[in-house]
Amino acid sequence: MDNGYFQMYEYQVPAWAQHLNHIPSHIVKLTTLNTPIHRWSLPGVPEGFQVFIKRDDLTGTELSGNKVRILQILFAEALKQGARHVVTGGGPQSGHCRAVALTCRQLGLTPHVVVDGVSKKEELGAKGNTLLYRMAGSDLYLSPSCSYGAFKQRVCSMAGYISAKYQEPCYCIPVGGATASGMFAFISLFQELIDQGLYENFDDIVVTIATGGTAAGIAVGNYLTGSKLRIHAVSIAMTKEKLTPFVDRMLSDIGLSVGTDDIMDIVEGYIGEGYGTASDELLETITNVSASTGILLDPYYTGKGAQGLLEELKKNPTRFQGKRILFIHTGGIFGLFNGEMDRVVNLPGNHANNINEWPERDIPLVQ
Ligand SMILES: *Cc1c(COP(=O)(O)O)cnc(C)c1O
Numbered sequence: 310m311d312n313g314y315f316q317m318y319e320y321q322v323p324a325w326a327q328h329l330n331h332i333p334s335h336i337v338k339l340t341t342l343n344t345p346i347h348r349w350s351l352p353g354v355p356e357g358f359q360v361f362i363k364r365d366d367l368t369g370t371e372l373s374g375n376k377v378r379i380l381q382i383l384f385a386e387a388l389k390q391g392a393r394h395v396v397t398g399g400g401p402q403s404g405h406c407r408a409v410a411l412t413c414r415q416l417g418l419t420p421h422v423v424v425d426g427v428s429k430k431e432e433l434g435a436k437g438n439t440l441l442y443r444m445a446g447s448d449l450y451l452s453p454s455c456s457y458g459a460f461k462q463r464v465c466s467m468a469g470y471i472s473a474k475y476q477e478p479c480y481c482i483p484v485g486g487a488t489a490s491g492m493f494a495f496i497s498l499f500q501e502l503i504d505q506g507l508y509e510n511f512d513d514i515v516v517t518i519a520t521g522g523t524a525a526g527i528a529v530g531n532y533l534t535g536s537k538l539r540i541h542a543v544s545i546a547m548t549k550e551k552l553t554p555f556v557d558r559m560l561s562d563i564g565l566s567v568g569t570d571d572i573m574d575i576v577e578g579y580i581g582e583g584y585g586t587a588s589d590e591l592l593e594t595i596t597n598v599s600a601s602t603g604i605l606l607d608p609y610y611t612g613k614g615a616q617g618l619l620e621e622l623k624k625n626p627t628r629f630q631g632k633r634i635l636f637i638h639t640g641g642i643f644g645l646f647n648g649e650m651d652r653v654v655n656l657p658g659n660h661a662n663n664i665n666e667w668p669e670r671d672i673p674l675v676q
């Protein structure tokens with residue numbers, strides 16, 4: 310009758326990961342898997358390299374991208390604990406908050422979103438991801454600017470406040486969804502890649518890295534199954550120095566004694582002005598890619614990831630183990646709808662600006 314959406318299943322851990330810690334017991338089905346892999350004629354790829362794309366932006370529509378894979382695990386935990394409310398937090402344009410808020414409503418839970426760095430109602434707006442978590446009818450809590458660490462604490466402190474206020478249990482999903490059990494979402498993604506012919510067809514994987522769970526899960530999969538590929542993670546939020554301790558911690562949490570550097574290559578130099586910002590040049594690249602391949606990248610994650618892939622192929626080709634590169638498209642599409650693209654789409658020569666006014670005459674009309 311249905312395809313099992315919103316149902317709870319026992320989590321099937323891949324055989325090679327059975328000895329790890331924090332294996333989730335259940336998942337709630339929120340995605341359409343497996344996501345496809347296809348050839349990607351990315352403009353500017355040097356002669357000899359072949360680039361392919363894993364369309365993890367197609368895990369769904371309103372719930373899409375890499376975060377939904379984690380939410381399948383975290384919402385199973387929330388439901389098993391009997392939660393009626395879920396709280397999470399992020400920047401005003403957080404795709405994670407959008408996905409959590411809409412998932413809550415689909416599962417009959419009440420969403421609560423703590424918004425980082427906004428103090429006045431008028432500053433919030435209703436564009437892109439903000440529009441969508443607002444449309445989920447979330448209770449919003451504006452949190453004036455503070456450090457990242459302080460914000461993370463504020464978010465989960467709200468769970469107590471909310472359960473006291475409603476006299477019902479509230480589950481906290483930490484900022485970005487990065488938890489040890491959440492990493493199994495990407496350990497499973499690696500098994501999906503194996504099932505799709507990873508070893509036979511590819512030499513290198515390139516993925517965008519922010520807080521690290523996605524790339525770490527993939528790198529752990531590669532490591533535990535014999536390190537046949539090289540994993541490159543293009544950092545878009547933190548320097549390698551800041552990021553490495555986070556990832557090291559995740560690895561030791563699941564019971565591995567390897568370090569980040571042993572299992573993945575963190576690619577630096579593509580943060581630009583900072584996390585959540587995009588240069589005009591990047592926005593132009595994103596338009597070039599959509600106009601030549603029909604693939605939509607976003608300005609904050611995958612656009613920078615693809616820029617890193619292209620630049621490194623040109624400047625550091627030996628960084629790659631082979632010639633067949635698989636880029637993981639992690640989603641982020643609603644980042645295109647916050648008004649940022651307005652800066653380039655009307656520039657002369659931009660591919661999004663091929664607009665012709667209707668000529669007065671000279672178009673022979675067909676009968
Ligand atoms: C969160 C996110 C990432 C990074 O994932 P991490 O697990 O935090 O490293 C990459 N791409 C998109 C679109 C994301 O939303």
